[in-house]
Amino acid sequence: MRKGSTVFVTSLVLVLSFVGLGIVVPEQLDKVSAVLHGAIIEHFGWAYLLAAFGFVVFSVYLAFSRYGRIKLGRDNEKPQYSYFSWFSMLFAAGMGIGLIFWGVSEPLSHFANPPAYIEGGSGTAARFAMLRSFFHWGIQPWAIYIVMSLSIAYFSFRRGMAPLISNTFYPLLGDRVFGGIGRLIDVLAVFATVFGIVTSLGLGALQINGGLNAVFGLPTSDTMTFIIIGVVTVLYMISSMTGLDTGIQILSKTNVLIAILLLAFVFVVGPTSYILNVFTATVGEYVSEFVNLSLSTNPFEGYEWTKNWTLFYWAWWISWSPFVGLFVASISRGRTIREFISGALLVPTLLTFLWFAVFGATGLDLQLNQGVDLAASAVSDVTTVLFEMFSYLPLGNVLSLIAVLLLSVFFVTSADSATFVLGMMTSNGDLNPPMSKKLTWGILQSMAAVILLMSGGLEALQRMAIVAALPFTVVMVFMVFSLLKALRYEWKYELKSRRSADKHP
Amino acid sequence: MLNKVLIPLHLHESQERLSEMARFLKTLGTEQAVLLHVGAATRAAGEHHRRRLDEAAKLLQGLGFTTETAVRPGSVQMEIVHAAEEFGVQYISFAFRRKNWLKRAIMGSTVKDVIRQSDVPVFAHKASRRAESDNVYRVLYPTSLQWKGDIIVEYIRSKEFRPDEVVFLHVGKRAPDPVVEQQRRDRVDEQLEATRRECGLGEQESRQISVLGSPRRQIVRIARRLPADVVLLGKADSTSGMGPVLGSTAEEVSYNAPCSVLIIPRDLSDLGGRT
Numbered sequence: 001m002r003k004g005s006t007v008f009v010t011s012l013v014l015v016l017s018f019v020g021l022g023i024v025v026p027e028q029l030d031k032v033s034a035v036l037h038g039a040i041i042e043h044f045g046w047a048y049l050l051a052a053f054g055f056v057v058f059s060v061y062l063a064f065s066r067y068g069r070i071k072l073g074r075d076n077e078k079p080q081y082s083y084f085s086w087f088s089m090l091f092a093a094g095m096g097i098g099l100i101f102w103g104v105s106e107p108l109s110h111f112a113n114p115p116a117y118i119e120g121g122s123g124t125a126a127r128f129a130m131l132r133s134f135f136h137w138g139i140q141p142w143a144i145y146i147v148m149s150l151s152i153a154y155f156s157f158r159r160g161m162a163p164l165i166s167n168t169f170y171p172l173l174g175d176r177v178f179g180g181i182g183r184l185i186d187v188l189a190v191f192a193t194v195f196g197i198v199t200s201l202g203l204g205a206l207q208i209n210g211g212l213n214a215v216f217g218l219p220t221s222d223t224m225t226f227i228i229i230g231v232v233t234v235l236y237m238i239s240s241m242t243g244l245d246t247g248i249q250i251l252s253k254t255n256v257l258i259a260i261l262l263l264a265f266v267f268v269v270g271p272t273s274y275i276l277n278v279f280t281a282t283v284g285e286y287v288s289e290f291v292n293l294s295l296s297t298n299p300f301e302g303y304e305w306t307k308n309w310t311l312f313y314w315a316w317w318i319s320w321s322p323f324v325g326l327f328v329a330s331i332s333r334g335r336t337i338r339e340f341i342s343g344a345l346l347v348p349t350l351l352t353f354l355w356f357a358v359f360g361a362t363g364l365d366l367q368l369n370q371g372v373d374l375a376a377s378a379v380s381d382v383t384t385v386l387f388e389m390f391s392y393l394p395l396g397n398v399l400s401l402i403a404v405l406l407l408s409v410f411f412v413t414s415a416d417s418a419t420f421v422l423g424m425m426t427s428n429g430d431l432n433p434p435m436s437k438k439l440t441w442g443i444l445q446s447m448a449a450v451i452l453l454m455s456g457g458l459e460a461l462q463r464m465a466i467v468a469a470l471p472f473t474v475v476m477v478f479m480v481f482s483l484l485k486a487l488r489y490e491w492k493y494e495l496k497s498r499r500s501a502d503k504h505p
Numbered sequence: 506m507l508n509k510v511l512i513p514l515h516l517h518e519s520q521e522r523l524s525e526m527a528r529f530l531k532t533l534g535t536e537q538a539v540l541l542h543v544g545a546a547t548r549a550a551g552e553h554h555r556r557r558l559d560e561a562a563k564l565l566q567g568l569g570f571t572t573e574t575a576v577r578p579g580s581v582q583m584e585i586v587h588a589a590e591e592f593g594v595q596y597i598s599f600a601f602r603r604k605n606w607l608k609r610a611i612m613g614s615t616v617k618d619v620i621r622q623s624d625v626p627v628f629a630h631k632a633s634r635r636a637e638s639d640n641v642y643r644v645l646y647p648t649s650l651q652w653k654g655d656i657i658v659e660y661i662r663s664k665e666f667r668p669d670e671v672v673f674l675h676v677g678k679r680a681p682d683p684v685v686e687q688q689r690r691d692r693v694d695e696q697l698e699a700t701r702r703e704c705g706l707g708e709q710e711s712r713q714i715s716v717l718g719s720p721r722r723q724i725v726r727i728a729r730r731l732p733a734d735v736v737l738l739g740k741a742d743s744t745s746g747m748g749p750v751l752g753s754t755a756e757e758v759s760y761n762a763p764c765s766v767l768i769i770p771r772d773l774s775d776l777g778g779r780t
Contacts, residue, residue: 490681
């Protein structure tokens with residue numbers, strides 16, 4: 001059986017089995033996933049922190065090293081997409097829906113429920129809340145994505161191999177990447193991608209439902225959520241059929257434009273000076289405390305909090321990395337390593353910081369200075385706090401409508417990119433995956449989201465995605481070594497001799 | 506080429522061990538030996554050391570060597586290196602004795618220190634294994650294929666160095682993709698073949714092996730698997746990368762190889778010949 005077919009069939013069977021378990025025995029799946037998830041976060045949390053920090057160091061090193069000049073493509077190749085298209089797609093795939101979901105609720109949630117050593121609702125808690133929100137959505141997630149996407153882009157566009165995660169291990173494993181080990185790595189990647197996207201779709205649908213309730217008074221019910229998933233599925237299937245160059249690109253650009261307009265509007269009508277104060281102070285703290293934040297597992301106090309938030313996020317980003325990595329790789333052809341890293345590390349991070357500063361600070365201003373208890377809503381129902389905040393701003397309903405639109409389009413772009421990536425991974429890295437595979441994965445991920453929302457197995461599936469992140473962390477550490485080995489080889493045996501031949505023809 | 510040797514002795518060597526090494530040095534065409542002991546400078550100790558050195562010298566004379574002896578106080582490796590210059594020897598030969606890891610970690614290794622500091626070849630002689638194997642005198646020559654006018658080829662071609670079989674070994678790094686990897690393999694095969702021809706050896710008396718991995722580990726592994734009698738290894742004083750921390754491949758192989766190792770210093774200006 002061909003590699004693509006093996007990976008497709010194996011991962012399909014595996015995914016269907018887990019979804020089946022989520023339907024038939026949701027309690028048991030919940031229990032098993034909770035035990036596995038708990039044990040991994042409890043015992044390997046430090047490994048996530050170390051690995052993520054290592055990926056940041058590695059990315060910065062590569063950007064400034066001599067390898068920075070190497071192109072992700074042939075030497076004379078030009079970037080496939082303009083900067084704006086590239087940043088838009090990067091952002092839409094990497095953060096998008098999550099940022100809208102957590103932009104207000106995360107800072108407010110940390111503010112209300114900080115670790116035990118900080119008094120909830122205090123000024124210290126607000127400072128802590130903003131700093132941690134920046135940290136969770138800052139440089140680390142992008143460094144994780146960079147490791148994955150840079151490796152895939154290098155080995156496929158520079159070295160002419162198929163864009164598969166397994167192929168990035170050629171310098172370490174040789175021809176074994178085309179055998180069982182390679183297939184195992186690719187199946188694991190499909191597994192993590194499907195589970196990550198299914199949970200994200202489920203949670204996204206819940207929030208859109210909350211938004212529609214806030215704007216139009218539509219009921220928040222399972223039926224409404226299923227209708228939302230159905231409509232969005234049709235939309236992303238259409239987008240997916242049109243391919244990367246039209247559907248995803250146009251939607252991502254439109255969405256980033258709308259997001260920037262929304263951001264600018266809230267910045268102007270919200271507490272502008274307060275937002276700028278919060279932004280400046282938090283960026284300053286983030287920069288000065290970066291190493292401390294990156295490595296603090298808080299074993300003596302606040303470990304429970306770190307486990308529930310920071311370690312959860314790190315595992316979550318890692319479980320998303322095969323999907324985002326493959327997608328980002330496929331849109332980054334023709335860029336140099338330095339350009340790729342600096343672009344992917346700095347621009348989305350800056351936009352994320354602005355987002356949290358504007359939405360988080362507006363929420364905190366309402367909470368601390370206007371006497372509106374938004375934090376209680378953030379704790380009780382994270383899906384609606386954004387819309388509640390909009391209701392205190394001018395044109396609140398319009399803002400809510402725009403947010404629902406943003407959520408829906410980000411929902412479409414995420415599911416669309418995931419369908420494309422799953423199709424690619426299960427057809428031996430074909431950059432134009434067959435329609436049949438895109439359809440299979442597209443329908444499967446929506447059906448799984450609906451079924452698991454119904455049976456209550458969605459959280460269990462999210463935990464399983466995080467469980468899959470642990471082996472993937474190990475895979476990514478080896479990926480770093482493999483990429484370094486390949487770059488060293490290219491520099492030593494190909495580029496150096498080419499340069500000396502140019503000098504002395 | 507290897508006519509005069511400096512043999513540093515700690516004077517605990519058994520007569521058998523010393524004569525076994527001396528007989529081997531004779532097969533390399535060595536005629537003159539300088540026996541050196543670096544030890545305490547007290548008068549009593551000096552006399553004792555000189556007496557032991559004289560006994561060792563007599564043993565070598567019995568095997569056909571002309572000998573000189575010297576006792577020096579001071580730093581062992583520094584004195585060995587200075588004596589090699591002073592007596593104008595062509596190489597230094599140690600009757601190698603393996604230390605356990607703890608001793609090695611605390612006290613270091615004189616052989617490794619001398620390899621690092623010496624400008625003349627260093628031979629680490631290890632107890633013979635030929636009696637228990639296939640009775641073929643086999644030399645393993647690991648080459649990085651990066652040198653022009655390779656001095657080691659001169660050793661292999663010299664009339665004193667008459668191995669039954671020479672095994673040319675290249676330990677390389679895997680290329681980043683299958684196409685370039687195949688090209689690399691073909692190039693290595695061609696270059697090993699060219700080296701073999703340069704040594705004037707036919708297919709009966711030589712073979713070539715190309716493997717992937719860490720040179721310091723693979724050379725030892727292949728030397729054990731063949732089995733080889735002598736590893737002929739070049740050494741360059743590169744100070745880049747982790748070399749100064751981890752030690753050179755030559756130092757590591759001389760210590761860990763199961764057979765004798767001849768380390769030949771190279772001139773860095775010869776680098777860049779082939780690949």
